[in-house]
Amino acid sequence: xxxxxxxxxxxxxxxxxxxxxxxxxxxxxxxxxxxxxxxxxxxxxxxxxxxxxxxxxxxxxxxxxxxxxxxxxxxxxxxxxxxxxxxxxxxxxxxxxxxxxxxxxxxxxxxxxxxxxxxxxxxxxxxxxxxxxxxxxxxxxxxxxxxxxxxxxxxxxxxxxxxxxxxxxxxxxxxxxxxxxxxxxxxxxxxxxxxxxxxxxxxxxxxxxxxxxxxxxxxxxxxxxxxxxxxxxxxxxxxxxxxxxxxxxxxxxxxxxxxxxxxxxxxxxxxxxxxxxxxxxxxxxxxxxxxxxxxxxxxxxxxxxxxxxxxxxxxxxxxxxxxxxxxxxxxxxxxxxxxxxxxxxxxxxxxxxxxxxxxxxxxxxxxxxxxxxxxxxxxxxxxxxxxxxxxxxxxxxxxxxxxxxxxxxxxxxxxxxxxxxxxxxxxxxxxxxxxxxxxxxxxxx
Amino acid sequence: xxxxxxxxxxxxxxxxxxxxxxxxxxxxxxxxxxxxxxxxxxxxxxxxxxxxxxxxxxxxxxxxxxxxxxxxxxxxxxxxxxxxxxxxxxxxxxxxxxxxxxxxxxxxxxxxxxxxxxxxxxxxxxxxxxxxxxxxxxxxxxxxxxxxxxxxxxxxxxxxxxxxxxxxxxxxxxxxxxxxxxxxxxxxxxxxxxxxxxxxxxxxxxxxxxxxxxxxxxxxxxxxxxxxxxxxxxxxxxxxxxxxxxxxxxxxxxxxxxxxxxxxxxxxxxxxxxxxxxxxxxxxxxxxxxxxxxxxxxxxxxxxxxxxxxxxxxxxxxxxxxxxxxxxxxxxxxxxxxxxxxxxxxxxxxxxxxxxxxxxxxxxxxxxxxxxxxxxxxxxxxxxxxxxxxxxxxxxxxxxxxxxxxxxxxxxxxxxxxxxxxxxxxxxxxxxxxxxxxxxxxxxx
Numbered sequence: 001x002x003x004x005x006x007x008x009x010x011x012x013x014x015x016x017x018x019x020x021x022x023x024x025x026x027x028x029x030x031x032x033x034x035x036x037x038x039x040x041x042x043x044x045x046x047x048x049x050x051x052x053x054x055x056x057x058x059x060x061x062x063x064x065x066x067x068x069x070x071x072x073x074x075x076x077x078x079x080x081x082x083x084x085x086x087x088x089x090x091x092x093x094x095x096x097x098x099x100x101x102x103x104x105x106x107x108x109x110x111x112x113x114x115x116x117x118x119x120x121x122x123x124x125x126x127x128x129x130x131x132x133x134x135x136x137x138x139x140x141x142x143x144x145x146x147x148x149x150x151x152x153x154x155x156x157x158x159x160x161x162x163x164x165x166x167x168x169x170x171x172x173x174x175x176x177x178x179x180x181x182x183x184x185x186x187x188x189x190x191x192x193x194x195x196x197x198x199x200x201x202x203x204x205x206x207x208x209x210x211x212x213x214x215x216x217x218x219x220x221x222x223x224x225x226x227x228x229x230x231x232x233x234x235x236x237x238x239x240x241x242x243x244x245x246x247x248x249x250x251x252x253x254x255x256x257x258x259x260x261x262x263x264x265x266x267x268x269x270x271x272x273x274x275x276x277x278x279x280x281x282x283x284x285x286x287x288x289x290x291x292x293x294x295x296x297x298x299x300x301x302x303x304x305x306x307x308x309x310x311x312x313x314x315x316x317x318x319x320x321x322x323x324x325x326x327x328x329x330x331x332x333x334x335x336x337x338x339x340x341x342x343x344x345x346x347x348x349x350x351x352x353x354x355x356x357x358x359x360x361x362x363x364x365x366x367x368x369x370x371x372x373x374x375x376x377x378x379x380x381x382x383x384x385x386x387x388x389x390x391x392x393x394x395x396x397x398x399x400x401x402x403x404x405x406x407x408x409x410x411x412x413x414x415x416x417x418x419x420x421x422x423x424x425x426x427x428x429x430x431x432x433x434x435x436x437x438x439x440x441x442x443x444x445x
Numbered sequence: 446x447x448x449x450x451x452x453x454x455x456x457x458x459x460x461x462x463x464x465x466x467x468x469x470x471x472x473x474x475x476x477x478x479x480x481x482x483x484x485x486x487x488x489x490x491x492x493x494x495x496x497x498x499x500x501x502x503x504x505x506x507x508x509x510x511x512x513x514x515x516x517x518x519x520x521x522x523x524x525x526x527x528x529x530x531x532x533x534x535x536x537x538x539x540x541x542x543x544x545x546x547x548x549x550x551x552x553x554x555x556x557x558x559x560x561x562x563x564x565x566x567x568x569x570x571x572x573x574x575x576x577x578x579x580x581x582x583x584x585x586x587x588x589x590x591x592x593x594x595x596x597x598x599x600x601x602x603x604x605x606x607x608x609x610x611x612x613x614x615x616x617x618x619x620x621x622x623x624x625x626x627x628x629x630x631x632x633x634x635x636x637x638x639x640x641x642x643x644x645x646x647x648x649x650x651x652x653x654x655x656x657x658x659x660x661x662x663x664x665x666x667x668x669x670x671x672x673x674x675x676x677x678x679x680x681x682x683x684x685x686x687x688x689x690x691x692x693x694x695x696x697x698x699x700x701x702x703x704x705x706x707x708x709x710x711x712x713x714x715x716x717x718x719x720x721x722x723x724x725x726x727x728x729x730x731x732x733x734x735x736x737x738x739x740x741x742x743x744x745x746x747x748x749x750x751x752x753x754x755x756x757x758x759x760x761x762x763x764x765x766x767x768x769x770x771x772x773x774x775x776x777x778x779x780x781x782x783x784x785x786x787x788x789x790x791x792x793x794x795x796x797x798x799x800x801x802x803x804x805x806x807x808x809x810x811x812x813x814x815x816x817x818x819x820x821x822x823x824x825x826x827x828x829x830x831x832x833x834x835x836x837x838x839x840x841x842x843x844x845x846x847x848x849x850x851x852x853x854x855x856x857x858x859x860x861x862x863x864x865x866x867x868x869x870x871x872x873x874x875x876x877x878x879x880x881x882x883x884x885x886x887x888x889x890x
Contacts, residue, residue, distance in 0.1 A: 022622065022629065029622040029629075033654065035565055059553065061652045070632050076620065076654040082561035085530035104551070108504065108585040109524075116527035120480055139648035140553040175521065177467065177474040182743050184467065184474075187515050203584035207506045209478065209521040298627050 003415045004381055007270050007388030007430055009097065009237075010045050012038075013055035014074045016399070017392050018276070018361040020296030022073040024395035031396045033076045035086070041400055042087050045094060048404035049418050051429045052095030052126060053087070054219075054239070054390060055080035059104055059137035068301040081113055088121035095426030097126035097219055097237075102159040103152050104132055104141045107202055110159075111166035114216045115208045123212030123425030126237065127163075128219035129230070131156050153226035155199040160218070160234045162202050164438075165193045167215050169205035171440035191439040213427050214435040223251070231269070232258030236432050238271045239390050241363050248273055248364075248385035268432055270387040273380075276365040277373060278394045279402035286367045287347075293394055294356040302352075302359030309336050309358060319352040361392065370410035378416055448860045449826055452715050452833030452875055454542065454682075455490050457483075458500035459519045461844070462837050463721070463806040465741030467518040469840035476841045478521045480531070486845055487532050490539060493849035494863050496874045497540030497571060498532065499664075499684070499835060500525035504549055504582035513746040526558055533566035540871030542571035542664055542682075547604040548597050549577055549586045552647055555604075556611035559661045560653045568657035568870030571682065572608075573664040574675070576601050598671035600644040605663070605679045607647050609883075610638045612660050614650035616885035636884040658872050659879040668696070676714070677703030681877050683716045684835050686808050693718055693809075693830040701829075713877055715832040718825075721810040722818060723839045724847035731812045732792075738839055739801040747804030751796075754781050754803060764797035806837065815855035823861055 011017065014032045022029045031037050042053050057080050062072060069075065084096040096117060100110050110127070118125035131152035138146040147155070174189035193204035220235035222228065231238050238255060242248035248271075256266040278293075280286025299319065307314040311332025317324060323344045327337050344354050366373045380386040393399040411417035418429075427434055456462065459477045467474045476482050487498050502525050507517060514520065529541040541562060545555050555572070563570035576597035583591040592600070619634035638649035665680035667673065676683050683700060687693035693716075701711040723738075725731025744764070752759040756777025762769060768789045772782050789799050811818045825831040838844040856862035863874075872879055 020627075023624045023627055029624060030620075033564075058652060060648075061650055066632050071627050071629055073629055075630050075652065076615070077652060078564065079557040079561040079653070082526065082530040082558055082565060085527045086534045086565045089531045089534035105554075106549070106586055109550075112524040113527055116524040119478075119523065120527060120531045136648075139646075141551055142646045144646075170521070175475075177518075179468045179474060182465075182468055182516050182741070184516055184518055185520050187511050201584075201587045201589075203505075203581075205506055207503060207520065207522060208524070296627070 005418065006377060006381055006411060006416050007051045007272060008417065009052040009054045009095070009272060009388075009390050010050050010400075011056070011274060011390050011392045012041065012053050013057065013077060013080055013099075015041065015396050016394060018293060018394055019068075019072060020293050020356075020360050021393075021395040023296040024293055024398075026398060027395040028397065029073070032073050033078065037397070038078075038083065039087065039090050041396065042091055042094060044397075044400060044404050046091050048408045049421060050094055051388070052097045052426060053084070054097040054128070055084065055099055056128070057099035057101070057130070058134055059101060059132055060134055060140050061136070063134050063136045065301075068298075071298050071301065081117070084125075085117055085120060088117065088124065092122075093124070093421045093424070093429075095124045095126055095217070095429060096121055097128055097217070099128040099130050101130050101132040101137075102156040103147055104137060107159050107162040107200060108166065108206070111163045111206050112208055114163075115167060115206065115211045118211035118213055118216050119209070123427070125211070125213070126217035126219050126426055128221060128239070129156060129160065129234070130221060149224070150226065153222075153230060157230055157233070158197045158199050160230075162193070162195050162197075162200050164215055165195060166202070166204055166206040167211055168437045168439050169193070170210050171437055172210055175209060189440065210437065213425050214437070217426050217430065217432060228255055228258060231255060232262050232264075236269055237430065238269060239274065240271065241274050242385075243364060245380055245383065245385045248380065249383060252384050252386065270430055272388045272390045273386050274363060274392055275389040276361050276363060276392045276394065277389075277403055277407065278365065278367040278399065279370055279373065279406050280368065283368050283372060286369065290365075290367050290394065291353065294353060294360045297356040297359040299352060299355065302355035305359045306340070306351075306355040310340060311337075314351065314355065317351045319355075320350050322349070323351050323354060361394075363392075370406045373407055374410045374414055374416065377411065378414065381416065450863065451822060451826055451856060451861050452496045452717060453862065454497040454499045454540070454717060454833075454835045455495050455845075456501070456719060456835050456837045457486065457498050458502065458522055458525055458544075460486065460841050461839060463738060463839055464513075464517060465738050465801075465805050466838075466840040468741040469738055469843075471843060472840040473842065474518070477518050478523065482841070483523075483528065484532065484535050486841065487536055487539060489842075489845060489849050491536050493853040494866060495539055496833070497542045497871060498529070499542040499573070500529065500544055501573070502544035502546070502575070503579055504546060504577055505579055505585050506581070508579050508581045510746075513743075516743055516746065526562070529570075530562055530565060533562065533569065537567075538569075538866045538869070538874075540569045540571055540662070540874060541566055542573055542662070544573040544575050546575050546577040546582075547601040548592055549582060552604050552607040552645060553611065553651070556608045556651050557653055559608075560612060560651065560656045563656035563658055563661045564654070568872070570656070570658070571662035571664050571871055573666060573684070574601060574605065574679070575666060594669070595671065598667075598675060602675055602678070603642045603644050605675075607638070607640050607642075607645050609660055610640060611647070611649055611651040612656055613882045613884050614638070615655050616882055617655055620654060634885060655882065658870050659882070662871050662875065662877060673700055673703060676700060677707050677709075681714055682875065683714060684719065685716065686719050687830075688809060690825055690828065690830045693825065694828060697829050697831065715875055715877075717833045717835045718831050719808060719837055720834040721806050721808060721837045721839065722848055722852065723810065723812040723844065724815055724818065724851050725813065728813050728817060731814065735810075735812050735839070736798065739798060739805045742801040742804040744797060744800065747797075747800035750804045751785070751800040755785060756782075759796065759800065762796045764800075765795050767794070768796050768799060806839075808837075815851045818852055819855045819859055819861065822856065823859065826861065
């Protein structure tokens with residue numbers, strides 16, 4: 001059996017999820033909001049043959065206390081759709097995944113924009129379906145209260161049906177453009193959706209040809225019960241945040257099982273956990289980089305986060321000593337307390353360093369040499385913990401360059417990652433089929 | 446006194462408003478929906494030093510009978526915003542004007558997208574504020590009925606205040622990015638809008654830095670009473686459709702007077718009527734091109750349009766004879782009937798040719814040699830009928846090339862049009878000031 005292949009997307013909004021990233025020595029402080037930098041990043045990722053450039057989104061300033069917010073490089077960001085359209089003109093192969101909300105958007109607009117991006121990019125668009133988690137968003141859209149979780153997912157499911165229905169407004173062969181007869185398109189090959197559902201009423205047809213990929217690739221990030229079910233029914237890529245391989249294998253098995261139960265081929269949904277990747281020349285070098293980066297997180301906000309996590313005021317501990325063994329029993333999760341204590345022991349960290357880890361980036365991380373990281377990634381792939389990863393960079397450009405120039409060649413040497421793009425569209429990079437048109441079965445392209 | 450300068454924008458969605466354009470011999474049949482063609486058009490317009498590339502928009506398939514619709518090259522178009530973001534990456538100077546609806550959009554989205562386009566393009570964005578005329582749009586956005594005209598304009602005025610308020614969320618100097626202290630921005634230089642009005646409630650702040658131009662340039666196209674008033678209070682460019690110089694002078698005087706009455710400088714609003722421009726090597730050559738183009742309009746739909754205009758069934762007339770002098774008195778406008786009879790006499794047209802003119806493009810047209818057209822344009826400029834024009838092309842690429850390569854050099858020879866861009870932003874091309882930040886008066890950039 002041939003070696004399974006990793007799929008890699010790059011998490012790029014913000015360009016790093018680590019809150020100290022912009023302060024790292026030599027890092028671009030404005031990397032998240034500088035078109036020239038973003039252009040160089042995507043071109044570097046394309047030369048490294050990444051599957052896609054992935055943009056999260058927020059429909060409000062991040063909901064954090066002002067003392068933390070004023071230290072955050074996320075405060076000013078490009079709107080993902082506009083940026084990806086611009087970047088489509090300076091790239092030719094890499095996929096372009098934009099987040100768009102089903103709660104605060106209209107399906108006619110979303111269908112048009114993704115169809116446009118797919119045409120403009122020659123079939124490289126993906127839609128990351130979110131229901132929007134930040135409750136502050138509602139106040140920017142005329143609503144005092146954020147819609148309830150269950151209602152958001154109900155609307156999301158219907159929204160997906162409407163958008164895909166609108167994408168299928170025209171058969172692939174609808175546009176005749178016969179100068180002689182003067183017939184531009186065949187009205188028999190146009191479908192009017194006439195959707196009337198619980199949350200949405202949309203007549204159609206869409207005023208744009210069917211996307212190059214049929215439908216842009218569907219991405220979904222929810223890990224909740226309704227999120228997993230929505231993904232199983234609709235998604236082709238799942239972005240998730242497991243803490244470790246055991247947790248990821250359970251999630252992987254659950255979602256792939258749901259896909260099978262929904263009558264779909266489980267190979268047609270790729271599970272790509274978020275992974276913070278710090279590449280070093282030696283294991284120590286990588287660890288030092290990470291500790292240096294963590295040290296740039298402001299202590300006041302870091303210790304506040306740790307206090308919440310532990311359920312006790314961590315400011316009373318000596319910041320430069322290990323965390324006390326016998327933490328007071330509190331309402332906080334015992335697992336969280338145990339995790340913090342274990343982290344301190346495993347890596348020999350002080351209270352300050354633990355707090356800064358929690359305030360920097362505390363999710364799944366691969367920190368080491370290219371060889372060590374490649375071995376870990378292969379294990380996740382072979383043990384069905386992942387079909388690849390959504391790579392989170394520690395700081396830019398250096399952290400991204402190290403992945404592109406050191407880790408990717410090692411993955412290629414091991415036959416785990418493509419040496420060149422074999423197809424033209426994002427669906428082809430991901431090994432996903434082009435969906436048929438639900439209204440024009442005989443359509444061929 | 447130095448010669449006043451023309452401002453020229455290019456009407457590019459659809460790429461030609463003439464319904465026969467795509468059938469013209471040698472024209473690109475898919476010009477309206479082909480990125481490579483659109484890229485060559487905008488680069489040609491930039492080399493000709495046009496102020497801006499202007500995209501109208503429709504939030505539904507055009508509301509025409511299917512017999513006409515199936516002959517229309519407008520059926521598939523890019524969403525303007527996505528296209529302009531992509532084209533921003535292949536141009537450096539030309540302005541990028543996108544239409545966006547205040548009736549079927551949310552101000553937080555609009556403010557973000559235009560701010561993003563302005564940053565991505567280095568200060569070249571313009572927002573054409575429309576309230577959406579096509580009533581079919583409502584059915585694509587969950588509403589059975591299109592909002593009433595007066596309500597649409599009331600919402601538009603408030604929408605403008607919200608969007609400009611969101612653009613002013615940050616002082617120009619808010620972003621400190623001090624790696625040493627870890628302070629990314631100064632919260633004292635961020636403003637939360639907290640708008641609560643009749644139509645809209647929007648909290649803010651926007652999650653993007655203030656646009657390069659302060660505010661993207663504001664364009665308005667309404668000619669109705671509330672449309673003119675909205676323009677006088679908010680617009681910096683007015684797009685309009687007068688029939689002739691006398692009508693345009695009246696409109697020009699009215700709008701400039703309203704601008705003065707609103708306490709604004711009338712030079713800070715540019716009036717750019719739509720003009721269909723057909724350049725020929727001789728006057729006869731230009732006329733022949735136009736007649737050839739008109740002849741490509743399908744007779745059945747053309748004669749139906751003419752019948753509606755005349756208020757009588759024009760199919761009973763001999764298509765190859767002049768129009769009868771004594772048309773039956775009907776409920777149709779006498780002015781419309783007289784205009785049709787006069788057109789037939791002035792140009793010696795048959796019923797068929799008149800019908801095809803009405804079904805092709807019946808608005809203001811400049812048809813002639815570069816010298817003749819330059820003389821007409823100068824007259825409109827000097828007599829205060831216009832500050833320039835929104836150029837509508839007859840067919841592409843030839844009709845656009847003729848404007849860029851023959852008309853523009855003639856205008857430049859006469860000192861009526863720039864030989865090169867003097868500024869970097871669209872505001873600078875148009876001679877418009879950069880608005881101050883309403884919440885941070887002392888802001889300097």
